[in-house]
Amino acid sequence: MARLRGDFWTGLGVVLLGLLLVFVAVPEGVVSPRSVRIAVLSPAFWPNILAWLLVVLGGVLAIRAARTEAPDPVTAQASSGRAAGLARLAVFAVGVVLVCLFATTLGLVWTAMLAFFGVVLLTGTRHLLAAIAVAVLLPLALYFFFNHVAGVPIPQGVWVRLP
Amino acid sequence: MSFADTLVAAFSLVAHWESILYLALGVTVGVVAGAIPGVSATMAVALTLPFTFALEPIYGILLLLGVYKGGIFGGSIPAILIKTPGTPASSATTLDGYPLAERGEAGRALGVALYASCIADLISNLSLILFAGWLASFALSFGPPEFFALIVFSLTIIAGVSGDSLIKGLIAAAGGLFLATIGLDLVYGTDRFSFGDPNLMGGLNFIAVLIGLFALPEIIAHVFRAKEDVHDPARALGGGWATLGDLRRCLKSIVRGGLIGVVLGAIPGVGGAPAAFLSYSEAQRTSPNRANFGKGEVEGVAAAEAGNNGVCGATLIPLLSLGVPGDVITAIIIGAFMIHGLQPGPMLFVTNADIVYALFMGLILSSIFLLGIGSVAIRIFRLVSDIPKSVLAPAVLVLCVFGTFAINNSMFDVAVMFAMGGLGYLMLVLGVPAAPFLIGFILGPLLEDKFRQSMLMSGGAPEIFVRSPITWLFWALTALALAFIIASLRKSWRAAGTASET
Known part of the structure; x- marks a missing residue:
């Protein structure tokens, strides 16, 4: 039942997303030339159809879910576990932004090592030695494969450069 | 180039040591x-896809096909030894595989699973070779309206990969189709x-x-849970191995399962799990x-494994001959x-026939590799099953x-x-399936392109979409698929309604 009531908010979110696309994103984001004589050939035709489809499908999902029972109560223990999980996700999201911003400056290999350690610290492990070994060796192995075998120039960063 | 020349060219592509190496590596x-x-x-x-960029096309595609076939069989190992199907298609294998493992006959169960997988895989590959070329020659006469009707029919795949909720599957597919519209317009630029x-x-x-949608959500879910997955300890293989008598006893079920897999695999969207359960x-x-x-x-193990492996070659029939995917992989x-x-x-059969036939040969070879590599993998399973999630x-x-x-x-x-990973995780949490999103994202540009080409040809007259018997055939198939979908949807809604009343 909890999933069905959750579906109400999912459906509502999809309806809002669809309306946002129809009334904001498509008019602002799609450039339609004035020379278009047949409406179905317009660059905006397909996105509009799909956005309206999202509105209709979201509506169906929300209406179906609204006709079902109330969700099961959430226990205090589950709620505290959820808060800790959400906090970890927030830290992970910040880490992702940092990876995207600094990978080129720091070097992809060193960034990957730090990201590996970051995830291990965030989630905890009973296999610390194995984690350290993989964190160091895997990015190096991937660097050597992509840089030297596949010919992909992996960003080296400005401080420590690899052969 | 004559057919014989094509075969010789194809053989020279496959007979190269690198082809054999990448295929074996892929299966492993x-x-x-x-x-x-x-x-x-x-x-x-x-995850293997990026490693193929630097390879010759034939090596890269053989590597991926090896991973596909190996992955489907590999899923049966944890299904039998720890009652955890590695892939959804292996769920049916658990039904008899795990009880056999509990009785100390895991080696026998795994042996039969391996033989069934290889034989069904061979049947599936032979079907691909027989039917793909024929279907492709038929499809050569297709114009944009025929392709549009075919792609609309292919979109009924979504019903097969939507899981519990078709509406959510459709929402995901519409999202994927929408995302595919980003970029320069193909007609006006x-x-x-x-x-x-x-x-x-x-x-x-x-x-x-696709990497964001299919690999990252699991990692994000791990960050959220921050727990090692605990599963049953792996059962010992036991003394026995599958005998020739076991194989003879199961052969009828294996061949029937392989054929069921071929028929269901060739229909876009059905996939391995229904084939395994039907078999x-x-x-x-x-x-x-x-x-x-x-x-x-x-x-039971043999039938289930034959069903799910019989799908592998057959899903390549619509892929190679029509350019539409048979499943997510x-x-x-x-x-x-x-x-x-x-x-x-x-057109692939016209412009790159040597590569197509080389793939056919490679696929036959992959069945043999699966037999050898699979029997080693069964013995070293404990090494990989205990890799900690952290x-x-x-x-x-x-x-x-x-x-x-x-x-x-x-x-x-x-x-x-990363952005798609976040979206994929949100979809996971909300119970919205990711597979229809990807199918929509892949088929979206084709669908729009063929629609607009047809409209340009007809000057905006929609009659072009029913101009030939081929378009009628695909519309009829689409209507039939939709009728099945609506019937099953009504049945599940009625069941949900009854459950909420009680």
Whole structure:
């Protein structure tokens, strides 16, 4: 039942997303030339159809879910576990932004090592030695494969450069 | 080039040591990945894709096909030894495989599973060779309206990959179709959601989207849970191995399962799990040992494995001959073809016939490799089943980052991958399936392109979509598929209504 009531908010979110696309994103984001004589050939035709489809499908999902029972109560223990999980996700999201911003400056290999350690610290492990070994060796192995075998120039960063 | 010349050219492609090496490597990677609980065959194919960029097309595609086939068999190993199916298609294998393992006959169950997989795989590959060329020659006469009708029919795949909720599957597919509209308009060359950013003008990169959708959500879920997955300890293989008598006893079920897999696999969207369960239930219905099914019957293991492996070659029939994916993994393999400058579809048999026949030969070879590599993998399963999630998850994350960066040497693609990972996790939490999203994203540009080409041809007259018997055939098939979908939807809604009343 909890999933069905959750579906109400999912459906509502999809309806809002669809309306946002129809009334904001498509008019602002799609450039339609004035020379278009047949409406179905317009660059905006397909996105509009799909956005309206999202509105209709979201509506169906929300209406179906609204006709079902109330969700099961959430226990205090589950709620505290959820808060800790959400906090970890927030830290992970910040880490992702940092990876995207600094990978080129720091070097992809060193960034990957730090990201590996970051995830291990965030989630905890009973296999610390194995984690350290993989964190160091895997990015190096991937660097050597992509840089030297596949010919992909992996960003080296400005401080420590690899052969 | 004559047919004989094509065959000789194809043989020279496959007979190369590198082809053999990459195919064997692919099967090995697939079996190992499929055997690790939490790593699906889909994820394995997605993560292997970036490693094929630097390879010749034939080597890269053979590597991926090896991973696909190995991954599907690999899923049966944890299904039998720890009652955790490595892939959804292996669920039916658990029914009799685990009871056999509990009785100390895991080696026998795994042996029969391996033989059934290889024989069914061979049947499936032979069907592909027989039917793909024929279907492609038929499809050569298709124009844009016929392709449009075919792609609309292919979109009924979504019903098969939507899981519990068709509405959510349709929402995901509409989202994927919408996302595919980003980039320059194909007819007028104007901006669509690219806002003048050169990174967006070519649209979002397919591989960044698929890695984000299929590999990252598992990692994000691990970060949220922060727990090691605990599963039953792996059962010992036991003294026995499958005998010739076991194989003889199961052969009828294996061949029937293989054929069921071929028929269901050739229909876009059905996939391995229904084939495995149908094959299992048919074996149970006709077997003299039907009372033992569910309690540890080797024929049940053989039937289930034959059903799910019989699908593998057959899903390539619509892929190679029509250019539409048979399931999610073949949707990823379409991307691999495109990366290597090959467009799957009927013209592939004209322009790159040597590669097509080389793939056929490689697929036959893969069945033999599966037999050898699978029997080794069964013995070393304990080494991979106990890889801790706390080490596996960040390792997959690093693979995702390097693999996505390697597509265009671009951190923008990595950012897209992370964004799609976030979306994929949100979809996971909300119970919205990711597979229809990817199918929509892949078929979207084709669908729109063929629609607009047809409209340009007819000057905007919609009658063009019913201009030939072929379009009528596809509309009829679409109507039939929709009727089935609506009927099953009404049935499930009625069941849900009854459950909420009680």
